[in-house]
Amino acid sequence: MQGYIDSHTHITNEALDVSEYLKDIEKAKEEGLEKSLLVYTEKEELKSYDLLKGDHYFDFAAGIFPTYADRYKEDDLKALEALLTKEGFVALGEIGLDYHWAKKIKDLQKELFIKQIELANKLDLPVIIHTREAMGDTYEILKAHEVKKKGVIHCFSGSKEMALEFIKLGFYIAFGGTLTYKNNVQGVRALEAIDLDYLLCETDAPYLTPVPLRGKRNETANVRYVYKFIAEHLDIKEEELIARVKNNYKRLFLRSR
Numbered sequence: 001m002q003g004y005i006d007s008h009t010h011i012t013n014e015a016l017d018v019s020e021y022l023k024d025i026e027k028a029k030e031e032g033l034e035k036s037l038l039v040y041t042e043k044e045e046l047k048s049y050d051l052l053k054g055d056h057y058f059d060f061a062a063g064i065f066p067t068y069a070d071r072y073k074e075d076d077l078k079a080l081e082a083l084l085t086k087e088g089f090v091a092l093g094e095i096g097l098d099y100h101w102a103k104k105i106k107d108l109q110k111e112l113f114i115k116q117i118e119l120a121n122k123l124d125l126p127v128i129i130h131t132r133e134a135m136g137d138t139y140e141i142l143k144a145h146e147v148k149k150k151g152v153i154h155c156f157s158g159s160k161e162m163a164l165e166f167i168k169l170g171f172y173i174a175f176g177g178t179l180t181y182k183n184n185v186q187g188v189r190a191l192e193a194i195d196l197d198y199l200l201c202e203t204d205a206p207y208l209t210p211v212p213l214r215g216k217r218n219e220t221a222n223v224r225y226v227y228k229f230i231a232e233h234l235d236i237k238e239e240e241l242i243a244r245v246k247n248n249y250k251r252l253f254l255r256s257r
Helices: 018-030 041-052 076-086 102-121 136-145 160-168 185-193 219-232 238-252
Strands: 002-007 035-039 058-062 090-100 127-132 149-154 173-176 199-201
Touching: 002 018, 002 041, 002 199, 002 219, 002 238, 018 035, 018 041, 018 127, 018 219, 035 041, 035 219, 041 058, 041 219, 058 076, 076 090, 076 102, 076 238, 090 102, 090 136, 102 127, 127 136, 136 160, 160 173, 160 185, 199 219, 199 238
Parallel strands: 002 035, 035 058, 058 090, 090 127, 127 149, 149 173, 173 199
Antiparallel strands: none
């Protein structure tokens, strides 16, 4: 089956080097993946950009992660702006709020979040939103500071009510491997509640491996298990789901190649 899109994957220097990532990608292509959105969160990862930019299988995104809110400098924002004008970059992110790992710097996170929303608007780019234990504050900032090109709530972990509120703001909802976990009743209820025209599928590889491979290092090829779970749960054909998600992706990420 062809046409899968993984709307969020990483090259992470702590868990996966570029050579291993490229092996994963070749496997993914063989198994029907059409495109991956590679999200840069570490400066070290950018070394791979020149290697990958010519392959239109990839789209790219970059942003300053919320846990760095007490360390970034204004020059980092300027460098980010220059990077996002390069070939293949379709979004600013992932950005947002993380109260699990960086609860003590909430105000700094909010300040950085708003600055990057302003930069996204300047560049006419959508945003990729990270929110962990901060759903309410994330929503309030996005409501108060409109993102012109909208964006996606990455690895959605909130209630169905919150999913619907984000959709009212024009945001897409992305589900990854955690949706397949047996105890994720809230995620399934959110899936059932949303309009599929606002759905994206992702891996967050090398993290959050879906069932039946949970416990192993995640790969972008494993996004097919997310599609399979959603199609079976909603009782729709997988081909139909693939087509709808592809349309959603192209509608949101207008610069996709």
